[in-house]
Amino acid sequence: MSIEAVELNSFETxxxxxxxxxxxxxxxxxxxxxSNFEPTTLVATAAVLVEPPYREPKLSLxxxxxxxxxxxxxxxxxxxxxxxxxxxxxxANVIHLDMSLGAVSLEQxxxxxxxxxxxxxxxxxNLIKILPKVRKIAGEMRQKHGxxxxxxxxxxxxxxxxxxxxxxxxxxxxxxxVLKKNETLVLGLxxxxxxxxxxxxxxxxxxxxxxxxxxxxxxxxxxxxxxxNITEMxxxxxxxxxxxxxxxxxxx
Numbered sequence: 001m002s003i004e005a006v007e008l009n010s011f012e013t014x015x016x017x018x019x020x021x022x023x024x025x026x027x028x029x030x031x032x033x034x035s036n037f038e039p040t041t042l043v044a045t046a047a048v049l050v051e052p053p054y055r056e057p058k059l060s061l062x063x064x065x066x067x068x069x070x071x072x073x074x075x076x077x078x079x080x081x082x083x084x085x086x087x088x089x090x091x092a093n094v095i096h097l098d099m100s101l102g103a104v105s106l107e108q109x110x111x112x113x114x115x116x117x118x119x120x121x122x123x124x125x126n127l128i129k130i131l132p133k134v135r136k137i138a139g140e141m142r143q144k145h146g147x148x149x150x151x152x153x154x155x156x157x158x159x160x161x162x163x164x165x166x167x168x169x170x171x172x173x174x175x176x177x178v179l180k181k182n183e184t185l186v187l188g189l190x191x192x193x194x195x196x197x198x199x200x201x202x203x204x205x206x207x208x209x210x211x212x213x214x215x216x217x218x219x220x221x222x223x224x225x226x227x228x229n230i231t232e233m234x235x236x237x238x239x240x241x242x243x244x245x246x247x248x249x250x251x252x
Contacts, residue, residue, distance in 0.1 A: 022058075023050050024086055024147075025158035026079035029190045030170030031069055037237040039188050042067045044173055045075060046166035047082035048216070049156040055213050057161055061086050062169035066069065066177075073126040080137040080149070087145055094142060097134075098125075098155025103186050106138035109151060118189035152240070157214065163190050164216030165206035171195065171202055175224045175246055184247040192242055195232065197225055 026047040031039035048057035061082055076099060083095050101109065112129050119127075138149035152197050153159065167190045168205050178185050180229040189195065192207040202225065228246050235241040 006106045010095070020052050020094045021098050022090075023053045023054070023094055023096055023156075023158040024048065024083050024092040025050065025098075025156055025162045026083045027098040027159050027162035027166055028067075028072070028075045028079060028216055029163045029166040030174075031188045032066075032090065032174070032207075033186045034187045037186070037188070037235055037243065039069045042069055042072050042075060043187070044166045045078050045082055046162050046168035046169055046216070047079065047086040047091060048158060048162045048165050049086060050161050054157050054161070056215050058216070059090050060088065060162075060165050061214075062166060062175040064169075066173075071132060073123075076103065077130055077133050077137070080134050083149070084137055084141050087141055087147065092145075092147055095138075095147055095149040096156040096158050097149060097151055098156075098159050099151035100155070101151035103150045103152040103155070106135055106149045106151055107142065109135065113140045116152075120142060124204055127243065128174055141177075148184070160206065160211065160214060161216055164206060164214070166190075166216070166217070167193065168195070168202045168216050170217035171244065171246070172220060172224055172231075175228045175230075176226045178228055179224070181246055182248055182250075184245065187246065188235055190240070193242070195242075197230075 028042050028045040030043045034040050044062055046060055046062040049059040051058045065075060065078055079097060098113050141147050141149060174185050174187055194205045194207055196203045202220060203215055203217045203218050227249060228251055231245040231250040233243050235243045
């Protein structure tokens with residue numbers, strides 16, 4: 001069944017009950033770049049609860065991961081775990097994971113189905129490695145909460161909200177690392193987004209035309225960003241992507 005059919009049926013059922021379709025989604029984003037502006041380390045993962053009109057997180061959880069980009073498929077396990085953790089705190093009708101596999105239910109997904117999907121051999125191999133663990137987490141969420149987990153990927157607006165939310169938190173985690181090690185880092189941001197710091201928060205606004213009001217954010221409750229200098233620039237090696245140079249204020 002397609003994601004449109006799944007969510008339309010859910011929406012119609014909930015509308016008859018006078019309820020809202022609530023979605024929990026997760027994604028990881030923002031990478032530390034080397035001197036050639038190549039991503040080396042994925043910084044943060046976030047899970048979000050998104051409700052109508054699906055523009056920003058109603059509730060979120062985020063964690064630093066600092067994961068090797070070369071093995072970044074494994075972060076999907078962290079994303080599923082974070083969704084489960086958020087589901088223990090708030091109700092939702094469906095879970096969206098950043099796996100672009102046609103919005104199939106994870107519990108119904110098997111390695112045999114990968115042969116019919118347009119994904120690389122390397123991607124198939126990586127998915128086969130993580131599939132048992134992710135399916136186990138998905139099964140636990142369905143059994144405990146009656147919620148289905150869909151491998152929908154970037155087609156999901158809630159996944160985009162999670163990506164932007166992870167990006168906002170990643171800046172805080174990177175700034176903490178910069179201060180701890182007294183060094184400068186360059187971060188590669190998610191595609192087509194604009195960071196903005198205001199009123200003790202860091203916002204990530206989508207720059208995609210149809211997503212002009214979609215955003216994610218993180219609270220800078222400890223005033224970390226006041227201790228660093230942040231310079232925004234275009235990523236010269238990746239069109240459509242921006243980069244941030246973060247340095248302690250004691251470094252010129």
